[in-house]
Amino acid sequence: MRENTGETKQAVTVIGLGPMGRAMVGAFLGHGHPVTVWNRTASKADELVAKGATRAATIGEALGAAELVVLSLTDYDVVYALLEPASEALSGKVIANLTSETPAKARAAAAWFAERGARQLTGGVMASALDIGSGEASTFYSGPRDAFEAHRDTLAVLTGTDYRGEDPGLGALYYQLQMSLFWPAALAYVHTLSVARAHGITAAEFAPYVSPTLTSVATGIGFYTEKIDAGEYSGEFERLAMGEASVDHVVRTAEEAGVDSSLPSAVRDVFRRGVAAGHGDDSFTSLIEVFAKA
Numbered sequence: 001m002r003e004n005t006g007e008t009k010q011a012v013t014v015i016g017l018g019p020m021g022r023a024m025v026g027a028f029l030g031h032g033h034p035v036t037v038w039n040r041t042a043s044k045a046d047e048l049v050a051k052g053a054t055r056a057a058t059i060g061e062a063l064g065a066a067e068l069v070v071l072s073l074t075d076y077d078v079v080y081a082l083l084e085p086a087s088e089a090l091s092g093k094v095i096a097n098l099t100s101e102t103p104a105k106a107r108a109a110a111a112w113f114a115e116r117g118a119r120q121l122t123g124g125v126m127a128s129a130l131d132i133g134s135g136e137a138s139t140f141y142s143g144p145r146d147a148f149e150a151h152r153d154t155l156a157v158l159t160g161t162d163y164r165g166e167d168p169g170l171g172a173l174y175y176q177l178q179m180s181l182f183w184p185a186a187l188a189y190v191h192t193l194s195v196a197r198a199h200g201i202t203a204a205e206f207a208p209y210v211s212p213t214l215t216s217v218a219t220g221i222g223f224y225t226e227k228i229d230a231g232e233y234s235g236e237f238e239r240l241a242m243g244e245a246s247v248d249h250v251v252r253t254a255e256e257a258g259v260d261s262s263l264p265s266a267v268r269d270v271f272r273r274g275v276a277a278g279h280g281d282d283s284f285t286s287l288i289e290v291f292a293k294a
Contacts, residue, residue: 008034010154011066015059015082017044018045018099019129021072025053025159027133030078031157038062063089068151073099076109091117094147096155098123098139102176103169110143110168119147122168124175142170185214191254191263194218198257224285233279233286240287241280244271 009032014025015040025048028035037045038056045055056062073079095113097120110120120143127137138160148163155161164170195205247268254261279286
């Protein structure tokens with residue numbers, strides 16, 4: 001059901017109707033925005049059309065329906081493949097490219113759109129489809145500030161907005177930095193449960209102990225942030241050599257349980273490289289220098 005505010009809302013085109021794209025269309029419709037949709041498999045638009053969206057017959061027609069075009073596609077190769085044949089319809093458009101990619105590819109795409117008279121707002125959506133429109137998530141944006149400000153309120157229908165600057169790569173970079181934290185942490189959780197299961201401990205039984213550990217990580221981040229920026233890696237409170245011994249115990253605990261130990265072994269390898277580089281008496285945060293020299 002659309003919001004009835006009595007005001008005319010900005011028209012939006014959404015290209016790409018996977019779970020995320022469909023959720024975005026639903027959020028826009030719910031806030032009263034006229035929405036035109038296009039997808040390679042046209043039938044994916046049926047339910048959205050029944051809710052009030054307009055189905056474009058061609059991608060060119062979709063691009064022509066609104067100044068703001070939201071892309072929710074698999075990768076930038078798909079972006080080019082779909083939009084190149086309709087390049088003449090890109091002029092004057094603001095492309096909110098919410099397709100996940102690397103910073104370098106985001107910059108290249110911004111240049112590609114500029115050559116065709118369009119401006120790209122790179123977006124990194126920190127949300128699942130279920131979070132779209134909930135007010136519980138945020139999206140990193142970068143690109144032309146005036147284009148972002150002109151469409152901020154409309155984009156805020158989807159998630160909170162966090163503008164990172166003019167460089168079109170920054171929206172993608174901040175997103176990938178978050179994923180660099182998220183996936184190893186999530187995988188470590190799954191590996192931990194594998195070891196727990198091997199000892200007859202269920203996920204439910206272990207659950208009360210997960211949050212305190214993650215909270216201690218967050219607390220440590222706050223403690224070390226200024227020190228890292230200052231290049232200070234004092235081992236006053238913990239030493240890398242101690243960390244190496246601790247991770248070695250984690251590896252052997254997994255092996256004793258018959259669980260694949262490749263994940264903690266990879267962590268142990270990094271710790272050992274740090275010790276070999278002369279950081280044994282420094283904090284584990286000194287590993288930032290080891291990574292930088294890889």
